[in-house]
Amino acid sequence: MEQTRELLINMGPQHPSTHGVLRVLLKLDGETITWAEPDIGYLHRCFEKLSESKTYPQVIPYTDRTDYLSAITNEHAFCLAVEKLMGIEVPERAEYIRVMMAELQRICSHLLGLGAMALDLGAVTGFLYAWRDREKIYSLFERITGGRMLYNYLRIGGVRNDLPEGIIGTPRDGRDKADKTIWGFINYFESYVLPEWDDLLTNNRIFQWRTQGVAPLPSEVAIAYGASGPVLRASGVKWDLRKNVPYSIYDRFEFDIPVGKENGDCFDRWVVRVEEMRQSARIVKQALQWLAENPGDYIAPKLPRVLKPPKGEVYIRYEGSRGEVGVHLVSDGSANPYKVKWRSPCFTHLQLLPVLAPGHKLADMIAIIGSIDIVLGEVDR
Amino acid sequence: MEPLDIRPDLEALKAAYPAVEIAEAATGHFDIRVSLDQYLDVVRFLKDRGFNYPACITAIDWKDRLELVLQLYKLVVGSRQSPLVMVRVDGLPREGAEVPSVTPLYPGLNWHERETYDMYGIRFQGHPDLRRILLPDNWQGGHPLLKDFVDKRPRRPRLVRHRDTIVSG
Amino acid sequence: MSLADLWAQHWFRAFVTGSLVLVFALGNFYITLWLERKESAWIQNRLGPMRAGPQGLLQVLADLFKLLQKEDIVPRNVDRILFLIAPFVAHIPALLIFLVVPFGPNLVVADYDIGIIMIAAVTSYAVIATFIAGWGSNNKYSLLGAMRGAAQMISYEVTLVMSVIGVAMMAGSLKLSDIVLAQAERGVLGWYLFPQFIGFIVYLIASLAELNRAPFDLMEAESELVAGYHTEYSGFRFAIFLLVEYVHMIAWSAIAATLFLGGWVGPTPADIPVIGPRLFGWMTGPVWDNIWGFCWFLFKTYLLIFIVIWIRWTFPRVRIDQLMDLGWKFLLPVSLFNIFLTGVMKYGWNVLAESGSPLRWLFWLWR
Numbered sequence: 001m002e003q004t005r006e007l008l009i010n011m012g013p014q015h016p017s018t019h020g021v022l023r024v025l026l027k028l029d030g031e032t033i034t035w036a037e038p039d040i041g042y043l044h045r046c047f048e049k050l051s052e053s054k055t056y057p058q059v060i061p062y063t064d065r066t067d068y069l070s071a072i073t074n075e076h077a078f079c080l081a082v083e084k085l086m087g088i089e090v091p092e093r094a095e096y097i098r099v100m101m102a103e104l105q106r107i108c109s110h111l112l113g114l115g116a117m118a119l120d121l122g123a124v125t126g127f128l129y130a131w132r133d134r135e136k137i138y139s140l141f142e143r144i145t146g147g148r149m150l151y152n153y154l155r156i157g158g159v160r161n162d163l164p165e166g167i168i169g170t171p172r173d174g175r176d177k178a179d180k181t182i183w184g185f186i187n188y189f190e191s192y193v194l195p196e197w198d199d200l201l202t203n204n205r206i207f208q209w210r211t212q213g214v215a216p217l218p219s220e221v222a223i224a225y226g227a228s229g230p231v232l233r234a235s236g237v238k239w240d241l242r243k244n245v246p247y248s249i250y251d252r253f254e255f256d257i258p259v260g261k262e263n264g265d266c267f268d269r270w271v272v273r274v275e276e277m278r279q280s281a282r283i284v285k286q287a288l289q290w291l292a293e294n295p296g297d298y299i300a301p302k303l304p305r306v307l308k309p310p311k312g313e314v315y316i317r318y319e320g321s322r323g324e325v326g327v328h329l330v331s332d333g334s335a336n337p338y339k340v341k342w343r344s345p346c347f348t349h350l351q352l353l354p355v356l357a358p359g360h361k362l363a364d365m366i367a368i369i370g371s372i373d374i375v376l377g378e379v380d381r
Numbered sequence: 382m383e384p385l386d387i388r389p390d391l392e393a394l395k396a397a398y399p400a401v402e403i404a405e406a407a408t409g410h411f412d413i414r415v416s417l418d419q420y421l422d423v424v425r426f427l428k429d430r431g432f433n434y435p436a437c438i439t440a441i442d443w444k445d446r447l448e449l450v451l452q453l454y455k456l457v458v459g460s461r462q463s464p465l466v467m468v469r470v471d472g473l474p475r476e477g478a479e480v481p482s483v484t485p486l487y488p489g490l491n492w493h494e495r496e497t498y499d500m501y502g503i504r505f506q507g508h509p510d511l512r513r514i515l516l517p518d519n520w521q522g523g524h525p526l527l528k529d530f531v532d533k534r535p536r537r538p539r540l541v542r543h544r545d546t547i548v549s550g
Numbered sequence: 551m552s553l554a555d556l557w558a559q560h561w562f563r564a565f566v567t568g569s570l571v572l573v574f575a576l577g578n579f580y581i582t583l584w585l586e587r588k589e590s591a592w593i594q595n596r597l598g599p600m601r602a603g604p605q606g607l608l609q610v611l612a613d614l615f616k617l618l619q620k621e622d623i624v625p626r627n628v629d630r631i632l633f634l635i636a637p638f639v640a641h642i643p644a645l646l647i648f649l650v651v652p653f654g655p656n657l658v659v660a661d662y663d664i665g666i667i668m669i670a671a672v673t674s675y676a677v678i679a680t681f682i683a684g685w686g687s688n689n690k691y692s693l694l695g696a697m698r699g700a701a702q703m704i705s706y707e708v709t710l711v712m713s714v715i716g717v718a719m720m721a722g723s724l725k726l727s728d729i730v731l732a733q734a735e736r737g738v739l740g741w742y743l744f745p746q747f748i749g750f751i752v753y754l755i756a757s758l759a760e761l762n763r764a765p766f767d768l769m770e771a772e773s774e775l776v777a778g779y780h781t782e783y784s785g786f787r788f789a790i791f792l793l794v795e796y797v798h799m800i801a802w803s804a805i806a807a808t809l810f811l812g813g814w815v816g817p818t819p820a821d822i823p824v825i826g827p828r829l830f831g832w833m834t835g836p837v838w839d840n841i842w843g844f845c846w847f848l849f850k851t852y853l854l855i856f857i858v859i860w861i862r863w864t865f866p867r868v869r870i871d872q873l874m875d876l877g878w879k880f881l882l883p884v885s886l887f888n889i890f891l892t893g894v895m896k897y898g899w900n901v902l903a904e905s906g907s908p909l910r911w912l913f914w915l916w917r
Contacts, residue, residue: 009690017773031694031870041515048500049525084408120773122764122867128594200864206765207866223456226435226489238458245462314408315452315465317436326437326452339526343437343452343493351492362694363774363869380515 006034009362013042017120017366020376024353026365033365036357038350043380051340056082056307057156059337064150066342067378069112070321072098072105075154077318080247081327082156084316085309093291094158094299095249100287101144101153103280104182107189108137109321110230110273110280117270117370118201121210126201133193136179143167156307158300168292171285182288186281197274211267215356215368218263225355226348229323231372233257234264234272241319253286255279266364266371273373306335322346322373342381346374384462385455387411390430391466398423410452410465420470421481424451428486431455432466435487438494440473440501442528447473447501449480451490473503475527482508500526567659571648578851579796583610585852586796586859593863620785625688628782632686637783637790640679644794646672647801652727654814654843656836665726666718669805670711673760676798677703680769683791684779695778698870699762699769705877706759712885713752716892717742717809726805730813741812745895745915748888750810752881754857757802759873762795763858765865766873773867799858800851807850814843816850 012023021042027035047066051059063078064071076098083090090098115130138148143164145153153160169181175192177184201207217227222235232239240257242250258275260268309331318325323345330339349372356368391403391411401423402414415423434456441448449470455463470480482505484491494505495514502524505511513520522533556562584599584607591598599606624633650665652658662668677700684696718724720742721732733740743750759766770778780791807813833842868876899913 007690007694009694016776028694031698041513041517044515046525049530118866122767122771122773123865124590125594125863126866128596132595201866204866206868209872210866210869223433224435224488226487237456239456244460312407313467314406315410315436315467317454317465324436328437328439328450328452330441339441341437341439347492347496348489351489361869361871363768363771363867366774 004029011365012039017116018369019116019374022350022369022374022376022379024365024369026357026362028362031361031363033357033360033362036354036365038353040347040350040376040379043376045381047342047381048340051337053336055335056309056337059340060154060156061150061152063342064152065377066344066381067109067320067322067325067346067375068150069375069377070105070109071150072101072153073109073318073320074325075151076102076248077316077320077325077327078329079154079156080318081314081316081329082307082309085312085314085329085331086156086307088157088301088303090248091158091298091301092249093162093294093296096287096290096294097159097163097299098154099248099250099253100182100284100291101141101159103283103287104137104140104185106280106321107277107284108134108141110277111137113322113370113373114197114201114270114273117367117373118207120366120370121207123201123204123207126197129193129196129200133189136185136188139179140167140182140185155300157303160300162297162299163291168288182284186284186288190278190281194274194278202271202274208267210363211270211367211371212265214266214364215360215371216263216265217352217356221355222264225352227323227352228345228348229319229321230269230272230276231264231323231345231349231352234260234268236260236262236264241317241324245317247316247318253283255282266367269371269373308333308335320345322375322378323349342378344378344381346372346376346378347381350374350379385457385460385464387455387464387466390427390432393430394423394426397426406467410467413466413468415468415470417470417473417480420449420468421483424453424468424483424486427453427466427468431457435483435489435493436465438483438490438497440497440503440526442475442501442526444528445475446471447475447478447503449473449497449503451483453487476502478503479506480504481506482511484508500524502527571659572645574653575645575648575797575800576793578800579793580610582796582800582855583792585855586862589856589859590863593860614789617789618786622786623784625782627688629686629688632682633782634787636679636683636686637787637794639682640676640794641790641797643672643675643679644797644801647798647805650726651801651804651808652730652813653847654840657814657840657844658727661725661727664724665729666711666714666724670707670714674703674707676760676794679794680779683783684769687779687782689782691775691777692779692781695769695771695775695781698775699779701870702759702762702766702768702873702877705874706756706881709752709877709881709885710756710760712882712889713749713756714809716746716749716885716888719889719892719896720745726808726813730808730815733812734815738812738817739915741810743810743812746810746888746892748884748891750806752885752888753806753810756877756881757806758858758861759877761798761802761858763799764862765867767862767867768870768873771867799855803851803854803858804847806854807847811850811854813850814847816842816846 007028009026009028011026012018013021023039025037026033047062050062060075060078063074067074111130111134115127118126142148144167145151167181169177169183171183173181173184173187175188178188217235219235219237222232236259238257238259243257256279258272260272311331311333313330316327325345326343328341329337332338357365394401395403398419400416404412406412432453432455434454436452436454438451441450451468452465454465480503482494484494492514494508495511497503498505498511499513499516512518523530588598599609602608602612647669649659650662650668680699681696684692717729721729723729733742762769780788783791895913902909902913
């Protein structure tokens, strides 16, 4: 007797749109997903174990490599944890540089996240536009830090070096200086890139068809599942650790928290990310203003050569590009961290996949993965 | 915005479970030390008092024992400086520890508990799907984040050619 | 046996004209592939191929040679016969379409009276090749791609034919050369693009779906199904699928140019008053007519190809259920309305043409 059966399909680890090495097992009824199960661990690099055998400053380059698309924010989170543990006062100028870099990094990371989602939905051009603008941030970062993607720029207590001369630029810098001065980039970004994203994709009918109403995430489910960052805000929860649990000097900046509607869908997650880039640009502008007005060269305090934090424990909640980065650091008084736990937002968000996917089409799966914007380096650490 | 005050909740917790030890750490969070048999009740109590956001769950290997650490906080829109509480269960055996799972209360801790099992070998009773998560399902080498973990896999030959082996000429 | 005698033989004529069509298709495949790479590069702030030949013109050749050199991999668990014949089954319908396309006043291989029906019939075969490839590959992604392809191509077939019926009603014939001649009378305004504008848009969208071009490239949707029905193909079999895709695109553009843009008729310089007869006056006669016609035909075809490529690199991909909704719930009713509209307007002109009523100019486009 003939019988319809569900089709078990194995998406990944080699698949064009699983953002690295994610493997998702899917059961399909026709094109409709009835069951989804992510399988991770293909990029596990023992970050937590490795950190236990390194000194505190030596861990910083490894934090770059967890969420490799948002390296500065990770460094910042780790440095904040160590500083809180040791009670180090960070120079004001270093704080501003850190915040500015973190927000530029957030723009950079969101650009890639949005671009990759566009690519997954079939809009290849959007992806390449994202890369064009990311390239400009990277050339700025290269001049500031020496690295293009993994910087090792933040130091415990400060930053490695001051901004190079002329990189701030003036508020009148336009598009021609977009990859030479930060002001040039910000002006170019606000006047040119963001409207372009809106024209090309956000207001595109096909794009809206593909994302609106796909995988709605009610706010209470989002909170129960530990969602954070843009995913949580897209569900209408106005919660941003930069505002609600302010760290560093974020309470000195003016910016808004973009939120989606009550049942945030893929489109809301997209819009929230686009809006967040706009808010990050606002923060960068304020930081640039301060940095231009307050020149100085005190960017890192004098610390002992071997850092030995006192015995204790700290948990830092940090608003990374993808959500709440938690650094749980345990010190036993020696030069090496006794335990480092990296609570990664992508790892937590990936749990949502079995909740969000069933009932949607196979093509929506791609949109969902794109909209929660995972980085497998951070999922597996 | 006033910083969110959770002291009333903690006092209520202390009143309900006198055996619980509550201390404020120097780094800003609150440590709630509970015994294993009260762990689930305390977490349930905290959830009822509005600690709705599961941040993380992990363990610490103190070389002679394991300690389970659960981080929670209140996610209240419009609040400020919501303090973190760490619910700690100390004195778990290093091998074959079993604790009740809080995944039914906080579904977001599902994978974090799996990771803790994967890395420390703590079994979570009542967990819907307790399997290894980062390591392969057929991994036999133990639990890597334990301090005495040794990688017993055969060493792969180094692929680096040493300078003295290069024959010149 | 002289050449004229030989020409009288059916088999010889078929052989020569068939070869010419093949050469035309392959030559244009080359140019279209190059154009696609260049155009996508222009859209995406890139340069595209630049190294092989001037402006990368030889890049396509290099790629094809690379594909030729590759090992012909047949995976172990495939249905061997189906897997092997699928690319060749696929490229037959793509080439057959060119048989009925009039390239110039006298340049048409087989001027069937039922040209449009023939096109509709032949292109339905394309879905068979797709399904053979998807089923024969014994791969779940391929199978999904093939399923999507079958659903998509069969449903859009209907819409496509419906959108063309308006043109047949206007021309009063299914023969493609008649349709072109019917558009030749009044220059640009006589093209069916204007009276059949709805039909043209529906045709454009439906043919994109029929061609599996983005935004309707669901059956090979790279980010979802890896490569859909040709996931398992490599080397030259893959190249043939590529060829089929582009030849199909050229064929559809050629038919659109014929049906809606007046085919080979055009405001050729020789037709333009004042300048035409003076500068190009000597370029008349049957041979020159064919040359001019062919050039205009190519120009219009490439205009459409350009638009199709442009669309591909701009829009995201739609989802399968949205595609079906678009086809059945929107495009099909619209094309039926177009048939109704064409009928009404033609009738209106017929009734009012003799009277002096100024209302008749409303129907002028549809006369």
